[in-house]
Amino acid sequence: MLTYEPGDTVVHALDPRAKLAVQIGFATTALAHATPRALAGLTAFALAALGLAQVRPLRTLYAYRFALAILAVGPLVAAATLGPPWVDLEAGLATALAGYRVLLVLLVSAVYVRTTPIRDSRAAIQRTVPGKPGQLVGVGVALVFRFLPVVRSDLRTIRDAMAARLGTERSARERATTTAMNGLSRTFARADRLSLALRARCFSWNPTLPELAFSRRDAPALGIAVALTATAFL
Amino acid sequence: MATERSDVDLVDAGVVGAFARAALLATLLGAAAPIAIPIPFSPAPITLQVLFVFLAGLLLGPVWGPASILLYLAAGGIGLPVFAGMSGGLGVLVAESAGYLWSYPIAAGLIGLLVHRGTDLRDPAAVSTAVVVAALVAATALIYAMGVGYMAWLLELELWEAVTVGALPFVPGEVLKIAAAVAIVESGRIDTLDA
Numbered sequence: 001m002l003t004y005e006p007g008d009t010v011v012h013a014l015d016p017r018a019k020l021a022v023q024i025g026f027a028t029t030a031l032a033h034a035t036p037r038a039l040a041g042l043t044a045f046a047l048a049a050l051g052l053a054q055v056r057p058l059r060t061l062y063a064y065r066f067a068l069a070i071l072a073v074g075p076l077v078a079a080a081t082l083g084p085p086w087v088d089l090e091a092g093l094a095t096a097l098a099g100y101r102v103l104l105v106l107l108v109s110a111v112y113v114r115t116t117p118i119r120d121s122r123a124a125i126q127r128t129v130p131g132k133p134g135q136l137v138g139v140g141v142a143l144v145f146r147f148l149p150v151v152r153s154d155l156r157t158i159r160d161a162m163a164a165r166l167g168t169e170r171s172a173r174e175r176a177t178t179t180a181m182n183g184l185s186r187t188f189a190r191a192d193r194l195s196l197a198l199r200a201r202c203f204s205w206n207p208t209l210p211e212l213a214f215s216r217r218d219a220p221a222l223g224i225a226v227a228l229t230a231t232a233f234l
Numbered sequence: 235m236a237t238e239r240s241d242v243d244l245v246d247a248g249v250v251g252a253f254a255r256a257a258l259l260a261t262l263l264g265a266a267a268p269i270a271i272p273i274p275f276s277p278a279p280i281t282l283q284v285l286f287v288f289l290a291g292l293l294l295g296p297v298w299g300p301a302s303i304l305l306y307l308a309a310g311g312i313g314l315p316v317f318a319g320m321s322g323g324l325g326v327l328v329a330e331s332a333g334y335l336w337s338y339p340i341a342a343g344l345i346g347l348l349v350h351r352g353t354d355l356r357d358p359a360a361v362s363t364a365v366v367v368a369a370l371v372a373a374t375a376l377i378y379a380m381g382v383g384y385m386a387w388l389l390e391l392e393l394w395e396a397v398t399v400g401a402l403p404f405v406p407g408e409v410l411k412i413a414a415a416v417a418i419v420e421s422g423r424i425d426t427l428d429a
Contacts, residue, residue, distance in 0.1 A: 001315050001320050002313065002315065002321060002322060002323065003313070003315065004313065020324070023324045023325070024324070027324070027325065027328045031328060031388070034390070063321055064319070064321050065319060066318050066319030066321065067318075067319070067321065067326065067329050067330065067331065070330050070331070070385075070399065070400075071330060071389075073399060074330070074389045074391060074399065077391065077395045077398060077399055078389070078390070078391050078392070078395055091390075091392075094390045095389050095390050095391055098388060098389045098390045099330070099389055102325075102328075102329045102330055102388065102389075105325040105328055105329060106323065106325040106326070106329055107325075108325065109313075109323035109324040109325030109326070110323055110325070112313065112323065112324065113312075113313030113322055113323045116312070116313065118312065118313070118314065121312035121313065122312075125308065125312070136253060136301075137304070137305065137308050139253075139257075140253070140256070140257040140260065140305040140308070140309075141305065141308050141309045141312065141314075143254075143257040143258070143261070144257060144260050144261045144264060144305060144306070144309040144314060144316070145309070145314060147257075147258055147261040148261055148264055148265060148314065148316070151258070151261045151262050151264075151265040152265040154265075155262075155265050155266065155269065159269070172271050172280065172410055173410045173413050173414055173417075175271050176271060176280065176282060176285060176410060176411065176414040177413075177414040177417045177418060179269070179271075179282060180282055180285050180286065180289065180414060180415075180418060181417075181418045181421065181423060181424070183262055183265075183266070183282075184259075184262065184286075184289060184293075184418070184424055185423060185424055187258045187259065187261070187262045188255055188258070188259075188424060190258055191251075191254040191255040191257070191258040191259075192251070192254070192255075194254045194257075194258065195250045195251045195253075195254035195255075198245075198250050198254065199247060199250050202242060202244060203244070203245045203250055204242045204243050204244050204245060205243040205244075205245055206242065206243050
């Protein structure tokens with residue numbers, strides 16, 4: 001699974017906002033170009049980013065295996081044609097190249113995930129998105145982070161209980177209904193307790209945020225972000 | 235460091251309640267990503283995520299339903315493992331299944347508007363089943379239109395090719411999820427905050 005891992009690489013030290021900007025720039029230019037030449041450049045950039053952050057490519061690819069399955073099937077479906085000549089290599093190649101750039105975008109975003117703690121991302125969101133929506137998104141993301149293991153274990157408990165009662169023999173519709181209904185009622189009960197606790201602790205629109213500051217070493221990253229975005233219009 | 239020096243501006247109690255539910259429903263949506271239930275006659279197992287998108291619209295309404303799903307997308311975007319296959323990262327939000335992900339908040343908003351007819355929440359159990367089913371079918375159509383459309387554009391596929399990869403294997407599962415969502419809402423076991 002792809003998560004943050006502490007480290008002391010250059011990429012770890014960058015401001016999360018600079019890293020987000022680089023990702024957005026990279027994705028913008030990757031979606032705009034699917035020529036072999038552009039892809040070669042994008043590949044070099046992605047590999048450099050992985051290298052700088054000391055992220056292992058194979059392990060990252062494994063983390064995105066579900067997305068890769070569709071990217072692998074795509075060219076086969078595109079190449080298959082009804083009627084002679086049955087195989088349209090050109091269409092298959094176009095889809096393969098288009099799919100490859102998606103793979104590169106995923107690799108670059110993996111660099112961000114590996115090198116940025118959720119706390120920093122939260123602060124970046126809250127400082128970038130203005131006003132009350134920004135506050136709610138920041139706090140909401142932090143809550144999702146905290147409650148994810150809890151809600152997962154709730155769902156696991158429900159599924160274990162169903163399995164113990166031969167729930168696996170029931171129809172898919174019944175299983176989906178039971179899991180979702182019990183999951184939802186537990187989750188909403190948690191939410192209502194959480195809302196009480198938030199109010200008891202004076203949940204406000206203007207809390208003090210963790211420190212976050214651009215430094216001189218973020219300048220190259222921001223420059224790269226702007227350059228990447230600009231190449232989308234070439 | 236920028237410290238807030240103004241007075242504490244408390245969040246309204248009603249907003250806290252709805253926000254807490256929206257945040258935890260977003261969590262549930264993420265926690266449900268690894269759960270797959272096999273169904274007969276289809277190569278693709280169903281996941282419960284779209285079911286929770288339906289329930290977000292039905293139970294949280296046209297404002298907090300989409301808000302909940304946007305929180306889910308934001309959490310996934312910064313790297314929490316909440317997307318299919320327990321993956322995360324900004325890349326997933328532009329990758330081949332991004333059309334589906336971005337359609338979720340719009341679908342939840344559409345369901346909320348059709349079922350609640352405004353921002354004041356009604357008890358969805360009291361709304362006629364035909365209206366609920368129509369809203370869910372419309373939302374499903376929207377999800378697949380956006381999902382397949384984006385996949386076809388991104389991967390340079392013909393439309394029918396994208397439908398083969400991105401829609402046909404999942405249709406039986408969608409019928410089942412609509413049935414499950416209706417059953418959950420009609421059971422009346424889960425209340426909306428305002429109703």
